[in-house]
Amino acid sequence: MSMTEEQAKRCPRCTVPGRVVNKRTIRAHGGDPAGMFTMQCGNLKCRWYQTNWVVQVNTDGEVPERDSGHEPKSFPGLATTMTQQEAKDYIDVITKDMTVDGE
Ligand SMILES: [Zn+2]
Numbered sequence: 001m002s003m004t005e006e007q008a009k010r011c012p013r014c015t016v017p018g019r020v021v022n023k024r025t026i027r028a029h030g031g032d033p034a035g036m037f038t039m040q041c042g043n044l045k046c047r048w049y050q051t052n053w054v055v056q057v058n059t060d061g062e063v064p065e066r067d068s069g070h071e072p073k074s075f076p077g078l079a080t081t082m083t084q085q086e087a088k089d090y091i092d093v094i095t096k097d098m099t100v101d102g103e
Contacts, residue, residue: 008055008063014046
């Protein structure tokens, strides 16, 4: 079960649309370039307030599943107890094997 870009950009916890704090184009494992959006929840009442998550959107508009064994909207392993810096570091680790265009 996949989701749309619009759904993916909503906060995984409160479902309020997040804001884009960073956007870049990645080329994962030699495939087609994809947009990598870093989103952030701006909902003061949300446990994920100012927490970032990453949404990948392929050129065909598809949002690939990251881990079918977990809740599809969750970034795997992004525990709510993580600090922002820890979350950033975690995302850096995940994305470091991807070739980044234009940076
Ligand atoms: Zn939220």
